[in-house]
Amino acid sequence: MGLQDAMNTRIGGWSSKGLSGGQKRRVSICIEILTRPVLLFLDEPTSGLDSAASYHVNEIVGLARHGGRTIVASIHQPSSEVFELFHNLCLLSAGRTVYFGPAAAANEFFAVNGFPCPSLRNPSDHYLRTINKDFDQEGGALDKKGSQASFLTQSLVLTRRSYVNMYQGSWLLLVTSCNLHWGRVFVLAPSTMTLAELCSIQARGSMLMFVAAFLTFMAIGGFPSFVEDMKIFGRERLNGHYGVAAFVVGNTFSSIPYLLLISVVPGAIAYYLVGLQRGIDHFVYFALVLFVCMMLVESLMMIVASIVPDFLMGIITGAGIQGVMMLNGGFFRLPDDLPKPFWRYPMYYIAFHKYANQGFYKNEFIGLTFPNNQAGGPPPSLAKRS
Template identity: 70%
Template sequence: MAEQFFSSNGFPCPALRNPSDHYLRTINADFDMDVEQGHGGSTEEAISVLVKSYKSSEISQRVCLRAAFIRDQKGGIPEKKGSQAGFITQCLVLTERSFINMYRDLGYYWLRLGVYIALCLCVGTIYYDIGKTFGSIQARGSMLMFVAAFLTFMAIGGFPSFVEDMKIFGRERLNGHYGVGAFVVGNTLSSIPYLLMISLIPGAMAYYLVGLQKGVEHFVCFALILFVCMMLVESLMMIVASIVPDFLMGIITGAGIQGVMMLNGGFFRLPDDLPNPFWKYPMYYIAFHKYANQGFYKNEFQGLTFPNNIAGGPPTITGEEILKNTWQVETGYSKWIDVAILFGMVIVYRLMFFGILKLVEKVKPIIKAAFAASPRQSKHISENPSSSHSYEARD
C-alpha cells in the first residue's frame, strides 16, 4: 500500500523508477534538489505532509489497535532488545551460513582438498609398500612426521577466508546481531565436516599406499590425529586473524609460529637433545607436534617387529624398543591420551580465540578514544591545519 499512500499525498512514483528508490528520495535530505525540482517543496515539507497524512489515516488506527492488542497480550509495553534470537538459534544459523560459505568458496577447503590429494599421492608413491625391513624404521618415522607437520601446515591456506569472516563478524557484532560465543561455536561446528573429509580421503590414500600397520583401529587413530591437528592449526590461524587482520602478515605470523613448533616437536631434534632452558621446557610441551608425532609413532610401531641390522645385537627389534630408544617417545601412556591432549588443546585455542575477541572488543574503543584525545595529535592538527584538510579529502 506504500505506492498508493505516496501517490495520494502528491508523491507518485515515476513509471520507470524503482518504488523503493522513490520513497527514499522523497524522505532523504540528500536528495533535496530532486524533490524540489519534481514536487516544488523541500524534504522537510514532504516528510511533514506524509507524517500528518499517516496520523490521520486508517492505517495508523489499525497499527494503534494492533499495538494495544499486543500490549494487552504480553502484559506491558514490549521492550526492544538487541537480538530476539536465543544463543542456540544464533549458533545454528551461523553454523548453517558458515557451512554454505565454505561450500561455495573454492579456496576455503576444496582447493586444499585437491592439494592434499596430490601431496598424499606423492607420499604414497615415494614410500610405496614400505615393508618391514630395518631401513623402513626411519622411513616410517619420516613419513609420519611429514603428515603431522607439513600436511597440517597447509591449513594456513585458508587464512584469507578467515580474515573475511572476521570482517563480517566485526560489522554484524557492532549491529548487535549475535555474540562472540555464538560466532566461535558456529565457526567451529561448520568446519568439522570439511576437515573430516580432508583427513579421511587423502589420509586413506597415503596410509594404504605406504602400507602402514593394518587394522581399522590403527587407521581411525591415524585419521583422527590428522583431523585434530588440522583443527588446531585452523584455531591458531583464527587467533592470528583476530590480532593481525592483514592476510599477508597473518600468513607470515602463522607460518612462523608453526615453524617453531615443528622444529622442537621431537623429530628434527630428539627430545633428550633439546636444550633445557627454553626449548625443552616449556616449548616442547606446548608444541602440538610433540603429541601428534608421539601418537602417530605409538599407533604405528607398537606391536610390530623388525629385523635388527646392528652387529652384536639380537636378531629382531620390537616396536616398543624403537619407540624408547630411536624416537625417545614417552610410552607411559597410550596413543589415545595423546589424541585427548590434542583435543584439549583445540578447546584451549578456541577459548583463547574467544578471549581475544572479547578483549579486542573492550580495548579497541579505549585506544581509539585515547588516540583521538592525544594532545600531540591536537597540537599537530592546530599547527598544520592543511593536514586535516588532506585527511578529509582523502576520506
Template identity: 55%
Template structure:
C-alpha cells in the same frame, strides 16, 4: 507585499485558535483524569513502558550462524576445497614415493618420515584458509557492533561448521596415503591416523584464529602463523631427539607446548606398538627388535601414557586456543569502548 503580511497574520491567528482549543480540551475533566491516571501508572512501574527489541534465542543464533558459515565454506574454494585437492594429490605422491614400505629394518626410519611429512603438510597448509577467516572476523566485528550475536555464538558456530570439512580433508587423503605406504594394517590404526591429522588441522586453525585478531593483515598473518609452526616443528622431537634438545628454552618449555610433539609421538605409538622388525643385519644377524624397543630406544617416545592421551592433549590445546581467542576479542572490545569514552571526554 501587503497581501503576504496579511496572509501570515491570518495563519498565526488560526494557529493560536487551534492551540486554545487543544488547551481547553486537555483541561476538560475527561482528558485530564485519563492523563493523571496514566502518569500515576508510569510512576508505579518506574517509567514509561517502552517495548524492548526482541532477540533470537542462543540456539537460534547458533543454528543460523552455523548454517551460514557452512555455506560460505562450501562456496569459497580457497577455504577447504583447494586444500583438499592439495592434500589428496600430495597423499598420493607420498604413497607412491614410499610405496609398500615392508617390514625391514630400514622401513622404521621411512615410517617415521612418512608420518612426520604428512603432519607437517596438513599443518602448514592449514594457514591457506587464513584470508577467508579474516573476512569472517571482519563480518563478525561489524555484526557484533550491531548487537546481533556474541563471541560465544561465533566461536561455536565456526567450530561446528568447520568439523565436517576437516573430517573429509583428513579422511580421504589420509586413507589413500595409509594404504599406499603399507603402514600397520587395522581399521583402528587407520582411524587413529585420520583423527590425529584432523586434530592437527583443527588446532592450527584455532591458532590462526588468534593470529587473525592480533594480525588482521593477510600476508603478515600467514608469515606469523608459518613462523610459529616452524618453531613448534623444530622442537617436536623428530629433527632432534628429546634427550638431545638443549634444556633451557628449547626443551623447557617449547618441547612440551609444541603440539607436533603429541601428534608425532601419538602416531609413533599407533604405528609401532605390537610390531616386530628384523635387526640391523650389518651389526648383528638373526636378531629381531620389537616396536616397543623402537619407541623407547630409537625414537625416545614417552611411554608413560597411551596414544589416546596424546589425542586428548591435542583436544585440550584446541579448547585452550579457542578460549584464548574468546578472551582476546572480549578484552579488545572493552579496550575500544574505554578508548572511545576517553575521546568523548577530551
C-alpha cells in the same frame, strides 16, 4: 560525465583519495564505454549520486540509439527524468517478472490492473511501491518481544553462514594430490632400498612426522576466510547482533565436516598406499589424530587473524609459529638436546607436534617386528603393552 575538474587526478594508490565515490563510479563507467561494447551491463550506476549526476550518467542510454548498442541497467528508485530515458522496463517482485515491455506502456498496464498512477507522483516510485511485497507481512520483527536471538539461534545461523563460505573443500584436491605424490615416494622405495631399510623405524618415523607436521601445515589455507570473517564479526558485534562465543562456536562447527573429509579421504590414500599397519582401528586412530592436528592449526590461524588482520603478515606469523613448533616437536632434535630456556620449556610442551608424533608412533610401532639384516641376529620387535 562532469569529470573535467578531476582530469589530472591519478586513479589508483593513495592519490585516488581525491575522488569522491560518485566520481569513481563515473570513471568506471567511462572506462567501459571506451571499448565501445555492443552490450553493456550497469549494476546500479546511480548509487551515491545526486539527481543531477544521475541524469547525466544515464544519458549514456542515448548510446543505444547509435551503432545498435544495447544497455541493461538495474536502478533503484530512479527520478522521473532518468526513468524517461529508458526504452524498455522490467519489474521484478519476489523473483518473478511483473512487467516486461515498453517503459511508456507501463502506466497503462498498472491502470488496467487496478493500480493507476496518480498524476503528481513519480511513475517509478508508484510501480515499485505497488509490486513491493517485503513489508506486507504483519507483525514485524521490531514489534516482537525479545528481538535478540538466543545463543543457540545465533550459533546455528553463524554455523550455516560460515559453512557456506568455507572453501577448504577447494584445496581438498591439493591435499589429496600431495598425499599421492609423497605416498608414492615410500611405495617406490623397494627399487632402491633393501627390505630392512624399507621397514626401518627411521623410514616409518619420517613418514609419520611428515603427516604430523607438514601435512597439517596446509590447514593454514583457511586463513583468508578468517580475515574476512573477522571484518564482518567486528562490525556485527558492535551492532549487538551476537558475541564472541557464538562466533567461535559457529566457525568451529562449520569447519568440522571439511576437516573430517580432508582427514579421512587423503589420509586413507596415504595410509594404505604406504602400507602402514593393517586394521581399521589403527586407521581410525591415525585419521583422528590428523583431524585434531588440523583443528588445532585452524584454531591457531583464527587467533592470528584476530590479532594480525593483514593477510600477508598473518600468513607469515602463522607459518612462523608452526615452524618453531615443528623444530621443537621432538623429531629434528631429541628433547634432552634442546636448550632448556624457551626451546624446551615451554615450547617443546606447547608444540602439538610432540603429542601427534607420540600418538602416531605408538599407533604404528607397537606390535611390529622388523627384520634384521645381520645374519644370526634376532629380529627387533616392539611388543604390545598390556
